Amino acid sequence: MLHVHLQFDLTPDQIRYLKTLLDGTICLTVGETPQPARFTILVHGFPRREDLLASPNLHTLIIPWAGPPLETLRLAAQFPWLQVHNLPYNAAPTAEMAVALLLAAAKGILPYDRKFREHRWGPPHPGRRNSVLLEGAMALILGYGRVGRRVAEALRGLGMEVRALRRERRPDDPDHVYGPQALPELLPQAAALVICLPHTPETTGLIGARELALLPPQAVLVNVARGEIVDQAALYHALAERRIFAAGIDVWYHYPDRAQRQRDAPVPPAAFPFHQLDNVVMSPHRAGWSEESEDLRLRHLAAALNAAARGQPLPHRIDPARGY
């Protein structure tokens, strides 16, 4: 019998669905820590120290998201005997949302729609640039993992010239993949800057005032990775002063807690009034969260747990010290 404890928000329907996917040899508990605690696998995104100490049998933590939170990684790194895994189930929805945000921002979809709903046909900002043509222009993708590669394929389909940057250029990488030192020379040519990097200590603040100043005025920035990778003050000012054309932002600087989330309370996502800008497309951290992807997540989770129950290795192990 494999004891698994699950501590993240699922509806009763989702729990029922998950159970239909699990092998009969898996004993699943959900919610508060069971007494006595005998689980060997904990599925939790934000475990506290006491959660990792609750069960003497615990050997594996599954973080049920694609991007593990830094605080979880820091905590897990203090438990060297603990195997940590993530669930990169949402590469396709995330990449799709990155492309949707890029196109919405580049085409000024929101300001055009808002004005046209008043039946006025002219451009939202007469005499100023109202949209950017992407075909033939250069897209710079930061991070070339599961999401970045899908974004690259979609942007090539739109006729863009794609460059990608990853932490370590590998010998078998194609020509359009660069190492981090190429960033300053690539930014001035980038009509689209799409951020799909894992959040690690090194990527915090990677895009700051200096990097944004290198972008051309028609540039569109998209972030579907983690807010902290882009300096929020620098981003706000670049957008407000229209030094870059627009941005599509899915990931933020301040998040509601569970209680606020449950009552859908208003919680500002940043220290700056991004909501007053019409050249930002705002998305509440949902790139990986379409209806279909909730199913995908449960299927990926079930596959991982079934593998463990059958004595097979779990997929997608990560190193808490490196963050991916």
Place this chain on the structure above:
Amino acid sequence: MLHVHLQFDLTPDQIRYLKTLLDGTICLTVGETPQPARFTILVHGFPRREDLLASPNLHTLIIPWAGPPLETLRLAAQFPWLQVHNLPYNAAPTAEMAVALLLAAAKGILPYDRKFREHRWGPPHPGRRNSVLLEGAMALILGYGRVGRRVAEALRGLGMEVRALRRERRPDDPDHVYGPQALPELLPQAAALVICLPHTPETTGLIGARELALLPPQAVLVNVARGEIVDQAALYHALAERRIFAAGIDVWYHYPDRAQRQRDAPVPPAAFPFHQLDNVVMSPHRAGWSEESEDLRLRHLAAALNAAARGQPLPHRIDPARGY
């Protein structure tokens, strides 16, 4: 000397730019019909009968858009000696806008953005579908000309399975291209229906209540061709009753006249209140009109006029009776 008369809205800057592109052997007049009228080429989107009779030397009409208006085609068909050309300069911007509208509609970009600007993080319609995943789903493209083929390539880049429908299937067309009779059997599988057809008498009302009823509930309809191809009452009701998920609409049923356009007067684009729906992305017929594409249009026009001045055949001749 080649006499060319130009009668469509260009700014003084654009006229200056156009003149820098033209051969010195071209004499260009702009605006009201010159007296005496000796032009051999007229560039005009909506000529009246008297415009086509004004100059005894007229032999060529260039419609400065990709999609010639039906009334212009009907009028031109009464002048069998007149060669009619269009300017399909805007395939890339139009295709890009089609994909932008599809993704914005499928992802609920507008309702999410609107709610999140009030700092509320939850989905706009709790308990109901708020977005559609396109990857792995089927896209049906109506019209497989310059625009349709580009849309197909972009949607394949997003991992969609693409089918296309054209008026006459050609022997060398690939397997995924169908003739018009396949429409009813393809609609029920289409997560995306993208309309890129020329507007001809046969395509008027092609998508009506019956066709919309065949689409699945998660379907997203995009029209960047001509409003009249989709029955407006049927489309409005399908969206209002959420029998399809969403639509992205760039082309409409009623347009401002020149005077209304100049003062940016409010002119409703349809007989139904589409602006009250949150599952439609509204765009004021601008798919081919980015800043870059205005330059593209002038360059294509200059290339056509220079070809005529050099005694070469003009590109993109169309048959007014067929409409393309």
